[in-house]
Amino acid sequence: MNKKIESNDLFELKSITQLTAINGNIFAVLNRVDKQENTYFADIVSINNKNEVKKWTNGGKNVNPVQVGDYLVYLHNGDLMRMPLSGGIAEQLTKDAKISKLVSGKDGQTVFYQSSDSKVPTKFETTKFPETRRVHRFDNRHDGIGWVDDQAIDTIYRYNIKMNQRNAVYSSKYDLSLQDANAKQNRLLVIKPTNPTLETESDETRAVYDVDLTKDTEKQVTASIAKGEFSYASYSPDGQKVAVVGNDAKYPNATVNELYIYDEENDKLTDVTTDFEGEVFGSITADFIQNEGSHLVWMSDTNFVFSGVTHGHSVVFEYNGHDITKLFEGHCHVVDLTAIDGEVYFSLSTPTTPSQLVQLVDQQLDVKLDPNANFSAQHDYADVTPFETPSKDSKTTIEGWVLKYTGISNHLPVILYVHGGPQANYGESFFHEFQVLASRGYAVVYVNPRGSTSYGQEFETGVIGRYGKEDFADVQSGLDAALSQFADLDEQNTFIAGGSYGGFMSSWAIGHTDRFNAAIVQRPVSDWHSLYGTSDIGVRFIRKELGKDLYDEGGLEYYWDCSPLKYAHNVKTPTRIQHGEFDMRCPVNQSEALFTAIKQTGTPVDYIRYPQSFHGFSRNGLPNLRIKRLSDIYEWFDKYLR
Numbered sequence: 001m002n003k004k005i006e007s008n009d010l011f012e013l014k015s016i017t018q019l020t021a022i023n024g025n026i027f028a029v030l031n032r033v034d035k036q037e038n039t040y041f042a043d044i045v046s047i048n049n050k051n052e053v054k055k056w057t058n059g060g061k062n063v064n065p066v067q068v069g070d071y072l073v074y075l076h077n078g079d080l081m082r083m084p085l086s087g088g089i090a091e092q093l094t095k096d097a098k099i100s101k102l103v104s105g106k107d108g109q110t111v112f113y114q115s116s117d118s119k120v121p122t123k124f125e126t127t128k129f130p131e132t133r134r135v136h137r138f139d140n141r142h143d144g145i146g147w148v149d150d151q152a153i154d155t156i157y158r159y160n161i162k163m164n165q166r167n168a169v170y171s172s173k174y175d176l177s178l179q180d181a182n183a184k185q186n187r188l189l190v191i192k193p194t195n196p197t198l199e200t201e202s203d204e205t206r207a208v209y210d211v212d213l214t215k216d217t218e219k220q221v222t223a224s225i226a227k228g229e230f231s232y233a234s235y236s237p238d239g240q241k242v243a244v245v246g247n248d249a250k251y252p253n254a255t256v257n258e259l260y261i262y263d264e265e266n267d268k269l270t271d272v273t274t275d276f277e278g279e280v281f282g283s284i285t286a287d288f289i290q291n292e293g294s295h296l297v298w299m300s301d302t303n304f305v306f307s308g309v310t311h312g313h314s315v316v317f318e319y320n321g322h323d324i325t326k327l328f329e330g331h332c333h334v335v336d337l338t339a340i341d342g343e344v345y346f347s348l349s350t351p352t353t354p355s356q357l358v359q360l361v362d363q364q365l366d367v368k369l370d371p372n373a374n375f376s377a378q379h380d381y382a383d384v385t386p387f388e389t390p391s392k393d394s395k396t397t398i399e400g401w402v403l404k405y406t407g408i409s410n411h412l413p414v415i416l417y418v419h420g421g422p423q424a425n426y427g428e429s430f431f432h433e434f435q436v437l438a439s440r441g442y443a444v445v446y447v448n449p450r451g452s453t454s455y456g457q458e459f460e461t462g463v464i465g466r467y468g469k470e471d472f473a474d475v476q477s478g479l480d481a482a483l484s485q486f487a488d489l490d491e492q493n494t495f496i497a498g499g500s501y502g503g504f505m506s507s508w509a510i511g512h513t514d515r516f517n518a519a520i521v522q523r524p525v526s527d528w529h530s531l532y533g534t535s536d537i538g539v540r541f542i543r544k545e546l547g548k549d550l551y552d553e554g555g556l557e558y559y560w561d562c563s564p565l566k567y568a569h570n571v572k573t574p575t576r577i578q579h580g581e582f583d584m585r586c587p588v589n590q591s592e593a594l595f596t597a598i599k600q601t602g603t604p605v606d607y608i609r610y611p612q613s614f615h616g617f618s619r620n621g622l623p624n625l626r627i628k629r630l631s632d633i634y635e636w637f638d639k640y641l642r
Helices: 007-011 373-378 432-439 457-463 470-485 501-510 538-545 555-561 564-570 589-599 623-639
Strands: 015-022 025-034 039-047 053-055 062-068 071-076 079-084 099-104 110-116 154-160 165-172 177-182 187-192 207-212 217-220 229-235 241-247 258-263 268-271 296-298 304-310 313-319 324-330 333-340 343-350 353-361 364-369 383-390 397-404 412-418 443-448 489-500 518-524 575-580 605-610
Touching (some): 007 432, 079 099, 110 177, 165 187, 207 241, 296 333, 313 343, 397 470, 412 470, 432 623, 470 501, 501 518, 564 589, 575 589
Parallel strands (some): 177 229, 412 443, 412 489, 489 518, 518 575
Antiparallel strands (some): 015 025, 071 079, 177 187, 229 241, 241 258, 296 304, 333 343
8 A cells, every 4th residue: 555645755756857958868857855864955967868877966056057168067956066967076266256147158158157245244143353243225134035235236247167267247236136147248147136226125126237347338238117026037039139037017916928029130129928818827825836937938039838837737838920829828837947849848847746847748748757656656646636616706716625545534624724925826836745735634725815816917916905804705716626625524623724824814714713623823924014124025916905005094994904913812723833933024023912912812723933944944944844843734724623
């Protein structure tokens, strides 16, 4: 009899990402979590046309494989490495460079990389003689990193791999993101804000610039969308076109991303995905895949293939210079993709397939590598079944999934899980935590309420200024539908859990209903007023999500009305609160206030703090704490089973 998925299987499972074509082979990054070292490792592997696998690195974090002439170039723990593709020893080219982005110069000789000279220590680092920290910038912290060094310079370097020569070519003291390079034409694509010197508010614009290093000039290719927020740009092979992904920020915080083509000759930016009901590139909320790669690959000077997400699953398209054609749509999450001689390859994940490398052949998938084949042969994954239901106001349809081991019981206790965001979505991707909870005998119900991505613009903006209204009704409708459609779910044993926005929703729910046996509230928003000035995204996020600024007339009262903390005196549901101590997105005061309020009611409540953990530690935090967090969840729910 096969085993079920357990918490410690996190250390056995592997994912394959960052696909790139080199000399007719697929090179990729093979990711794993190491229990002994309590960290994440990534190695570079290649797969030939016989599906034979060769490992090129061993140990540490090796990512971003790039071919430069006869060399394999990559990053090892943040430094630049080169290794002969004919075989040999890897050579380290930089020392303590802290490289954040590496791109090919596409000339067979050159790469470009970005690094920062920040002197600010990590959050909560201790020293014998500490110094004070002076804050100047409006945006002065960033979750997952710590305090922002407003004196740091981001620099892009050009590195000739053959000559082993480096020179700085571009720098900025403001947010900068290297996107692509063309060494032959001596050009760079970068993304940066258009008004970085604002003193009294955040500059949320992110524009694409084409930098001519020879002329020392730069052109804003997205200038026609003045307030645009762009996140991706790449040159066509001949450098005459630029593919750009982003949006015009028409609906603050909730504008659906589109794909644009910029034509250098005509100086024109054109939206080519206006008819796609979904999110270009997009993402699916899960906790397994590490080091995602590219969602677009150029096939020629005019054609490219790209992926998107609609209704919680992936679609792959081809653009031929004029029109878009759908190549593939399936119940999966396309993590990244590449091509060899016109053949498309991508890495994917499904709810019951952690990770695979596949080739697309006549709209069918040919598996080239499954790094978890042996594991999967010895384990049974929980079944996942989609369902849908009309919303309570009959204005839309709510989609969701039930994940459970079928046949183990006719009365499965149910966990309603709510995703973060709220501009995010659940979908067809492997979720280790959900599999673990199912192995403990629970059915996990997860839905996409209004505000979720991948369902079009109207659906995504449905939560703006409406927190705790239609979105709350939608998650309850999803649970009710699952209970009615799946006979083996036990309506007498229901629980709720969620983090970030899901933490808001779970704490909001227990202040407004007593239907749940117990709740797990993770890194929540409990008080909008206190979050306003303490979160790394507080002001700019909250004023748009709630549709009102704190200092607008009636703002303070409105913020309090929208805060779960206001209703905490009503809580009768046993509640466990989980929070990472380094969290700068939803700081720990949000949980501390909620714990104190519920504690005064006499309702069972406790509060677990996870050290050295930022907001997203359930996905990429210290592995031992990820495992502990899981046991803390099912231990609490087990305690309140009826």
